[in-house]
Amino acid sequence: MNKKDLVNQIRHKRTFLCIGLDTDINKIPKHLLVCDDPVFEFNKQIIDSTQDLCVAYKLNTAFYESNGIKGWESLIKTLNYIPENIFSIADAKRGDIGNTSQMYAETFFKTIPFDSVTVNPYMGSDSVKPFLNFDGKWVVLLALTSNHGSKDFQNILDNESLPLYKKVIQTSKNWGNEDNMMFVVGATKAGALAEIRKIIPNHFLLVPGVGAQGGSLKDVVEYGMNHDCGLLINSSRSIIYSSNDLKFATSARESALKIKKEMEAFLD
C-alpha cells in the first residue's frame, strides 16, 4: 500500500487506529478452544467486528511463533483474511547483516506478503536497506519505544547531546523516504514527539502504548499529528481483550469505537 492510499483511507474512514492482534491462546475466550484454529477464529471475529473502525492491523509475530508451525499457519490465515485496503504490519522487529535482512524482507514482503515490517536499527544501514527495495512495502523502524527499558540505551546522549533515538531517526531518514519508512515512537513519550517532528515532519509514525501501557491519545495528537495525519496509533490488549466471553468481538468493537470517536474529533 502506498502513502496516498493510506492517507485516503484515514480521511475516508475518519480513524487512524491500528489494532494489534497480539493474540495469546491463553487469553482468548475458552469457547474458542474447540475450534480447529482458535487463534485464527479469534482474529477473524475481531477483524469482522472492527474493520470499519481502523486503518491497520498489526500482527505481533512472537505470539504466533510461540505456537510453532500451527502459529505460523494462524498468522498466514489472519493476514489473508485482512481486507486488502487495510494496512498490514508484521511486528517482527527483525534486522541482521545485509544478506540476512534480505531474507527477512523476502519473508515478510513475499512469502507472507505484509505491507510493512518493524525493523530494529541497532545493526545500522545494511541491516535496514534490504527492506527498502520492495515497491509499496514499508519499513517501520524502531526509534523510541514505549517500554520501561527504552531508557537504557535509546536515551543515551552522544557527544553532541543528541539522544540515540534521535540519532537513529536523523541518520536513517535518508536510507528511504516518506513513502517507504515509518518510525516507532511510543505514546508514553509524547513530549519527544514534538522534537521528532522537527526532524521528520512528513513521515508516518507508528505509536504504540496508548491504552494498556498508559499513553495519552490527546498528547500524541497534539505533538505528533501532521497535515497527512501522519499517525497510526496502535492499541492491542485494551481492544482485543475487552471481554473474555461469548461477546468478546462486540466488546472489542465497543472499545475500538470509543477510540475511533476520539480520533474523529481530532481529525476535524
Place this chain on the structure above:
Amino acid sequence: MNKKDLVNQIRHKRTFLCIGLDTDINKIPKHLLVCDDPVFEFNKQIIDSTQDLCVAYKLNTAFYESNGIKGWESLIKTLNYIPENIFSIADAKRGDIGNTSQMYAETFFKTIPFDSVTVNPYMGSDSVKPFLNFDGKWVVLLALTSNHGSKDFQNILDNESLPLYKKVIQTSKNWGNEDNMMFVVGATKAGALAEIRKIIPNHFLLVPGVGAQGGSLKDVVEYGMNHDCGLLINSSRSIIYSSNDLKFATSARESALKIKKEMEAFLD
C-alpha cells in the same frame, strides 16, 4: 547446556568452532532439490560430516522463515538432528517489550528448544530479561556486530566517551551472569576484543565474521580468549558452501577441519 558442559566439550574435542547453518535453498547443490526437504537434507549431511569438529551449530532463522511453513519444518527437523551434546543457537535476533520477549523466549526455549537465542539490546532491560529465566538456556546479546552498518550506531560515543557497544555490555552484564549470557562481538573488530575483555573477562563471546567476512582467527584468539577459552567462533558460508557438487559435505568437512586444526594449536 550449562557453561561447564560447554567448556568440557571444547577441551575434549579441541575446537571452539560454531558452524552457521545459513542454508539458502538457492545455494545448495542442485541434486538435493529432488528430496522432500532439501534444506534439511543439506543440513543433515553437513552435521554428519562436521559434528566432531565443532562445539556448536547456529541456525540463522531468516533463512528458514523465508521458506514459510516448510522452512520452519526444516528448522525444527534440523534442531532435532543436532546431537544433544552440541550447543545450539537460534540466531533470531529477537527482542521486544517484556510480555512479547517472554513469548519469543518460549518460542526458542520451549516450542523449539534451542540452547540459546541471539537477542537485540536496543529496547533495553525488559526486552532481554524474560530470556534469562530458563534453566540451562542462554541469551547471546548483540554488542558489536561484524557488518559494515555496525558503525552507524554501535560506535556512537556517549557523553563519557563510551561507545554504545561497550555501554550495552557494561549495562547488561548484570542482567544475567556468565552462565546464561554471551555477547556477539564481530571478528572484524578484533582490536575491540581486548577492551571488551576488560569489562567481561569471563563471559563467552560468539564471534562471527571469520571467513567470508574477512576476520582473522589469530587476532580474535589473541585478544579474546580467556582461561575457559571463552570463544565460539562462527563460520557459515565459508564452510557450508565449500563446494556445490555431490561432495559438498566432504568439502565442508575439509574446510571445517582446517579451522579446527588452527584452533587446536591455539588451545595448546
